Amino acid sequence: MDMSIHRDTPTPLTGAPLSGPMAGPRFSRPVALSLALVAVAALAPWLVSAYELNLLARFLAMGLLAMGLVLVWGQGGVLSLGQGVFFGLGGYAIAMHMKLAALGEGELPDFMVWSGLDALPWWWVPFKSPLVAILGVMLVPGVLAALFSWAVFRRRVGGVYFALITQALALAFATLLVSQQPSTGGFNGLTDFQTLMGVDLGSTAAAHGLYWLTLALVAGAFLGLRLLMNSRYGMLLRAIRDGENRIRFLGYDPTPFKVVAFTIGAVLAGLAGALFTLHAGVVSPALVGVVPSIEMVIWVAVGGRNSLAGAIAGTLAVNLAKDGVSSAFPDLWLYALGLVFVLVVTLLPGGFAGLVGDVADTSWAKRLKSIIVGRSK
């Protein structure tokens, strides 16, 4: 009876490791597999075209954000429809720096000149420093997310209401960016970057370097989040998701646990936004508003909201499909995406990862495995 629920490896799918009350994170088979995948992915610059490499790099950057959503939504049960805001803050932070770095003494970015601005807005000034920009990529979304979520969770606003507030935040953020055209670049956003810290972004070496940087950050975030999800913190986060009141009446304050998850999610979204901006060469309100924020949730729903690997797979799959469908049939993409979302929610609540887990649990899959592994159990 006890054996029936034991899996060979503790995966995030099943919540806490089942091997013991506080079993530490183990570098088990899924991790080994992930490392092999990372090794293969690291060879991509020699395997795919420059265009495909750029797409892959963008999608991997988005995978960082998706893994953050696994922590926030899958583990914490907090649905955020406003991740685009944090993605955008990261993207704009690095873009502002690159705009400023390209200027001579006393010059203003081109769009500011066209709008008749005669001085740099004060909040642009610190981003002249590359250090401020790089820290800002993480700190601006992180601090904002911590303050916002603390204010909201402390008042015990959750569920649908929280989702609606974050959606309103995404709408407000995109609207603000468009309306403040003279200092934000408006609808066109910020684009036309040449160099980052003296490196020519157009060079092949830069493209490869940025790709590897993205891959390394994805791998690092994967391991870090895995450790976190297997820690006592992760267990409590899931416990709060399943019974916030029970946890509160066991003497824990649920608010900081949720704030930490939301903040980590925002920092990862900010990093993703910055990397995406470097790969795509543009950041604009169209990438950060309500629709992109919902799309981000769909990547994770498709991949599996409790699986880090699933979230990356979902992000890659949905975005590859988007690239294919929207170039062939531009009008159809949103319908296709909506359909996929409905199908996943109704038929596959665990996403791809849930499907893989279910298949791995069927008796024929176990028998197949015992044949391959060579021992029957």
Added chain:
Amino acid sequence: MNATAPASHIGTIDPVTNLLLAVDGVTVDFDGFKALNGFSLTLDRGTLRVLIGPNGAGKSTLCDTIIGRVRATSGRVIFKGQDITHLPEHEIVRRGICRKFQTPGVLSGLSVVDNLMIAARRDRRWWCSFRQGVDAEEKARVADILETIGLADRAHIPAGQLAHGEKQWLEIGMVVATRADLLLLDEPTAGMGPAETSQTAALIRRLVGQHTVLVIDHDMSFLEQLDARVTVMHQGQFLKEGSVAAIREDADVAAVYLGRTKEEKHG
């Protein structure tokens, strides 16, 4: 209004006495409906008290008020000599009160042992949740409780897969695991058969002494097995207090229950 209530002179009580909890003239007003109406109750350390009363008498509301889930409109809750009426819920729990809810409140996604480990954790501040390692004492305590509640062989299955009665025991185990001085057990035998009910009564009797226990229940045979002092509530107020036998014979208590029964029959 409060003539029959126990002493309401809490301000003068010395905190070093045996008094653990004092509910002092608490009123809870839900938009004009007084779920508790100037109710008072005192509990000494290491004692067992049973709270009975017809539906709507305010028993669960009393537990909710003690634990901070519902806030008193007026009156005070004093625990270990300190006013806890307005503390946040988790602060109240950290001071040593834990409650078992009417419907089992186990964390169904976590394993049985993880449920207990979370409850047994002494340091519940969030930044301590990142530390690795398990406190040996907590682990031993959890193993002990697993034996006591008879779930040692199911320690690693998800709590959601337990039978109803087992969930009730698990939640009692969790409440005990917190080392709370005061345990509030709201209908611990709901949904249990006679054999399970007897086992639960034995379990609770073993807890008394080390803990102070307040039990809410309806089941008369369960009350007899507990053999504790009984406080009867009616319409948010104190009605009677005495031994099980005395309460059984009491005309006022009978009238309250019978009156209720008649109303229900006609309604």
